Amino acid sequence: MSTAALKAVIFDMDGVLIDSEPTWQIAEHTVLTELGLNVSMEDMALTTGLRIDQVVAFWYSRSPWDNYDNQQTAQAIVERVVSHITTHGEPMTGVIKALQACQERGLRVGLATSSSSDIINAVLNRLQIAEYFHAIKSAEHLAYGKPHPEVYLSCAQALNIDPIYCLAIEDSFNGLVSARAANMQTIAIPEAKDAALSKWAIAHHRLDNLAELAEFLAKHS
Numbered sequence: 474m475s476t477a478a479l480k481a482v483i484f485d486m487d488g489v490l491i492d493s494e495p496t497w498q499i500a501e502h503t504v505l506t507e508l509g510l511n512v513s514m515e516d517m518a519l520t521t522g523l524r525i526d527q528v529v530a531f532w533y534s535r536s537p538w539d540n541y542d543n544q545q546t547a548q549a550i551v552e553r554v555v556s557h558i559t560t561h562g563e564p565m566t567g568v569i570k571a572l573q574a575c576q577e578r579g580l581r582v583g584l585a586t587s588s589s590s591d592i593i594n595a596v597l598n599r600l601q602i603a604e605y606f607h608a609i610k611s612a613e614h615l616a617y618g619k620p621h622p623e624v625y626l627s628c629a630q631a632l633n634i635d636p637i638y639c640l641a642i643e644d645s646f647n648g649l650v651s652a653r654a655a656n657m658q659t660i661a662i663p664e665a666k667d668a669a670l671s672k673w674a675i676a677h678h679r680l681d682n683l684a685e686l687a688e689f690l691a692k693h694s
Contacts (some may be wrong), residue, residue: 477586479658479690480638481581481626485522488644489662489683491596492563493554494521500553501528504546508538511612522645524587524618525550555595562599565662567684574687583608585628585641586616587648595690597636608632629655642683646672660689 488494498517505512517678520528525547533541540585575582584606586593593611597603608631612618615627629636641652642660653675661676662683667681680689 479580479640480637481629481632481634481638482575482642482686483585483625483632483652483657485641485643485645485648486522486584486586486593486596488565488664489642490565490567490568490584490602491558491600493558493592493596494559494644494664496554496557497521497550500550500557503553503560504549505532508546510536512536522587522619522643522647522651524612525589527587527618542612551589551591556592558592558595558599562596564600566682567686568600568602571683572602574690577606578690580690581607581632581634582626583610583632583639585610585612585624585652587612587624589613620650620654621644622651625655625657627651631656642686643676649673650676655672660686673690 483624484490487497490646498514501517502512502514512532523531523557524544529543529546551614572582582605588611590611590613593609608628610624610628610631612624615623615639617623625641626636629639636656640660642662643649643652644662644664649659659676659678660678661673662680678689680686
C-alpha cells in the first residue's frame with residue numbers, strides 16, 4: 474500500500490518518542506536483583522515492548538521468588554521509571570519534526586503503548602506533546618499487551634480509521650509483531666546497536682530516526 478492512502482500515524486512511545494528503554498532496563502534490573510534474581514542488564518532486552526505485568530511474569534516463570542506479587546513488583550519498576558522521566562527524560566531525535574509533519578499533512582495521530590497511564594502522563598508532560606495526539610491508548614487495562622494487536626486495533630478504532638490506512642512506528646520486535654497483526658503498515662526504528670539484526674525484516678520500512686519521517690511521507694505520498 475502506498476502511503477498516499479495513509480490516514481493516520483500511530484506512534485509507540487518508549488524508544489520511539491522518548492529515550493526511555495535504558496531507563497526501563499535499569500529499573501527492571503534493579504528491582505529484579507533486589508528480589509534475588511541473577512540477571513544481567515543484557516537480559517533485560519528480552520522483554521522490550523512487553524507490558525510491565527508481562528515482564529514481571531516472564532521473569533517469575535524463569536526464576537521464581539518468594540512472596541510473588543506481580544502488581545507490587547510492577548509498580549516498583551514503574552515508579553522508578555516515572556521518577557527518571559519526570560526529571561531527566563529526553564525526546565528521541567526528530568520527535569517534534571515528525572509530529573508536525575503528520576499535522577501538516579492532515580494525518581490523524583495516535584499513541585499505542587504498553588506503558589501505564591502514569592508513564593504516558595510523565596512522557597507527554599515532560600516532552601509537552603499531548604496536543605498532537607487525537608487518540609492515546611495503553612495496553613494497561615486491555616486483555617492482552619503487545620505482541621497481541623489489541624492496543625493498535627483499539628487506537629485505530631479511537632481514531633475512527635481502518636487499520637489498513639494506519640502507519641505504526643515501532644522500535645521493538647514485539648511492537649512490530651503487534652502492528653503487523655493489526656494489519657497496519659509499519660516503520661521500524663531499531664536501536665543502533667541492534668539495527669543489523671535480521672528480525673527487522675518484518676517491518677515494511679526502516680528509518681534511522683524520526684527526523685526522517687517528514688521526508689518519508691513526502692516521498693511516498
